[in-house]
Amino acid sequence: MEHLIIEGFMGSGKGAVAKLLGKGLNVPVVDVDKLVAERLNMTSADIYDRFGEIFYRAEETIVLMELAGDKKQSIIVLGSGVAMMPQNQEILKKLGTVVYIELSESAILKKMRGSRKHDWIKSEDWDERVLKLYKEREPAYRKTADIVIHADGKKVDEVASAILAAVRKRED
Numbered sequence: 262m263e264h265l266i267i268e269g270f271m272g273s274g275k276g277a278v279a280k281l282l283g284k285g286l287n288v289p290v291v292d293v294d295k296l297v298a299e300r301l302n303m304t305s306a307d308i309y310d311r312f313g314e315i316f317y318r319a320e321e322t323i324v325l326m327e328l329a330g331d332k333k334q335s336i337i338v339l340g341s342g343v344a345m346m347p348q349n350q351e352i353l354k355k356l357g358t359v360v361y362i363e364l365s366e367s368a369i370l371k372k373m374r375g376s377r378k379h380d381w382i383k384s385e386d387w388d389e390r391v392l393k394l395y396k397e398r399e400p401a402y403r404k405t406a407d408i409v410i411h412a413d414g415k416k417v418d419e420v421a422s423a424i425l426a427a428v429r430k431r432e433d
Contacts, residue, residue, distance in 0.1 A: 263357030264328070265428065268339040268402055270395050272372035273362040274417055279338045281421040286336070294340040296324045305340075318346050325352045341394075344401035353405050358431065360424050361406035366392055368413045407431065 265282065267275045276292065283290035294305050297320045301308055308317050321343050328337060329352055337356065343349050353359050364372070370388055403409070408427045412420045 264335050264337050265424075266337045266339060266353055266357055266359045267362065267424075268344055268353075268359060268405065269341065269362035269412075270364065270369055270398060270402070271341045271391075272369055273341075273364050273412065274372075274420060275338050275362055277417045278362060278420050278424065279336045281417055282424065283336045285421065285425075289333075289335045290338065291328065291335045292338045293321055293324050293328075293343060294338075297321055297340075300324070314342075318342065318349075322346060322349055322352070325349055325356070329356055341398060344405045345398060350401070350405050358407045358428060359405050360408045360410060360427070361402045362420060363402070363409050363411050365413050366395060369395055 265286075265288075267279045267282075269275050279290045279292075282288075297308065297317065298305050300320065300323075303311070305317070308320070321340060325343070328335075339353075344353065370391060373391060408424070408431065410420055410423045410427065415423070
């Protein structure tokens with residue numbers, strides 16, 4: 262069995278959807294960002310601050326390679342920048358089915374404004390910074406995705422149901 266990989270921009274609900282899918286399918290959920298943080302016994306923000314983005318992306322690649330060796334099916338939640346690295350794109354294609362949870366720019370801004378999780382990005386030009394990051398990453402999500410689920414206005418359970426339906430259709 263292959264893994265089900267959930268990707269998307271910050272605030273897209275990747276983690277919540279993955280938890281619901283994991284519970285419904287009775288498979289473990291693996292969060293790449295959490296695994297990177299656990300490996301280094303630091304928070305993601307501290308890793309970025311101390312070692313920089315290039316180091317962080319390399320750690321993500323190591324985690325993905327380790328997951329590629331695990332034959333037990335799981336739901337893998339990607340950090341929002343994983344797909345940016347070409348070597349990760351290749352690993353993801355081998356790991357399983359990649360699902361991109363897509364949100365419009367306005368939905369992303371709305372969700373992120375209400376989140377404390379992404380305080381690091383807040384500044385006077387916050388909207389521009391968020392949209393710039395989104396526009397840089399969105400093509401990589403599309404490139405790696407086997408399935409795209411548009412999630413504007415949808416609840417977590419609706420997104421999870423749409424993912425399951427799309428996966429089943431793909432398997433037929």
